[in-house]
Amino acid sequence: MANRIEETVRSVDSAALLRLLSRRPRMLALGEPTHREETLLHLRNELFRQLVEEGYRTIAIESDCLTGLLVDEYVTSGEGVLDEIVERGISHGWGACAANRELVRWMRAHNEGRPAAEQVRFAGFDGPLEITGAASPRQALTALHGHLAARVDTGLLPCTRETLDRLLGTDAQWTEPAAMRDPARSVGQSAEAGRLRLIADDLAALVEEQAPRLIAAGPPQEWERARLHARTATGLLRYHHWMADRSPARLARLVGVRDQMMARNLLALAERGPVFVHAHNTHLQREESSMRMGGQRLEWWGAGALVDARLGAEYAFVATALGTIRHQGVEVPAPDTVEGLLYALPAGRCLVDTRRLAQVLDGARPAPRVSPWFGYAPLDPERLADGDGLVFVRDMAPA
Known part of the structure; x- marks a missing residue:
């Protein structure tokens, strides 16, 4: 079995x-x-440089768009x-990761x-969201x-800037920390929020209706940015509503709206050429x-599923699985799991077909791995063949 498994792996490069x-x-x-593991982020950087x-x-990374x-x-x-840009421009506190700083420096x-046509571009594709709430x-x-x-x-606009400011009120009411656990603390279904949703929808529609004028009025980046603001405004207001x-x-x-926002951002990025997503x-x-x-057990279609439904064969997904994260209490995987079978191989990291x-494991039915740490999601062995490949990294370096 070990020899047959080894035949399914190769080196990790583009x-x-x-x-x-x-x-x-x-x-x-x-x-x-899992997030914030420098080993994985440096591997991502290496693959991007090659790609x-x-x-x-x-x-495009999982960060505020x-x-x-x-x-x-x-x-x-x-x-x-550089340091200020990384700190302010990469959300969720991930600007503190050395590999993210190195990525931006290299780019x-x-x-x-x-x-401009030969330059590499950076994008966050998440909404301005945290697990604790959402931005104004x-x-x-x-x-x-x-x-x-x-x-x-300006006669085409649904409201004046003054009306917009009045309806928005203070940012603090939108970012109220207690709102994630207590719906009554959210302003997302107030009369003002309802009016703002209609305004945002009208503004977003106007961006598309006036596309010839707007595209001709400036460089392509301005058109892309207007569409991004339209997607974000409508998505945020929908998120606050829920x-x-x-x-x-x-x-x-809530989780479905977030991934829909991600998917819309990814599809827009795909319009301008090949994209590497992490x-x-x-x-x-x-x-x-x-x-x-x-x-509750929540089920929803993630951004990848939504993008795949639109792009088909133009979308490819390669998952990553890990052996150990000892600084988080994740030790050597059991030998009857997929991770355990791959951990027995000599390579520190490998790309798996x-x-x-x-096919090699057909009938063997590997056991699902159970992680002692909530921050690591092991592979589902029943869905092993659903992706286009798998990167396996044997051991995470200490934090």
Whole structure:
């Protein structure tokens, strides 16, 4: 069995990864089963540098799509200070990761002196969301309104900037920390929020209706940014609406809205060329996602499933699985799990042809691994062949 399993693995590099796929995808997604592990982030960086030589020009990570604009501006123009840009531009506190700083530094160095068409681009594709709540829609809405007011007949706008500010009120009411657990503390279903949803929808529609004028009025990046603000404004207001909901569907709708926002951002990025995506396996897998939250089992379609439904063979997903994360109490996997079988191989990391591995394991029925730490999601052995491949990393370096 061990020899047959070893025949399904190869070295981890972009050439081997692309050979594993039936065609070169427009969107190549690499998942991770946990966050903030420098070993995985450095591996992501290495693969992206190699994929740039293969024609990929954009990397999209699970980070705030609006603050990500700061990073993209820095890597393409050099404006700003690296440490400040990484801290402000990469959300969830992940700007503190050394590998994220190194990624941004390398992208800026790569772009120096290159024409725009040959530059690499950075994008966050998550909404301005945290597990504890969501941002105020002010930034996205006012930026969208301002973009349109400067370029189209103001009579077409659904409201004035003053009306928008009055309806938005204070940002503190939108970011109220208690609202995630107590719907009554959310303003997402207030009369003002309902009016803002209609305004955001009208502004987003106007961006599309006025596309010829807006595209001709400036560089493509401005058009892309207006559409991003439109997606974010409508998505945030929908998210806040469900934060205020009291029905049993509340949590499932929240996670579903978040991944829908992710998917819309990814599809927009795919319009401009090949994209390399990095995020949690749960967000990028093709099958339906699930988890337990607030005593409920939630099921929803993640961003990868939504993108795959639209792009088909143009979307490829490669998951990552781990052996040990000893600094988090995750020790050597049991030998009857998929991770245990791969851990027995000598390689510190490898790329696995999951469809061949599923054939090798046919009838063996590996046991599901159980993680002692909530922050690590093991493989589901029943879905081994659903992805296009698997990266296995034997041991995480100490934190």
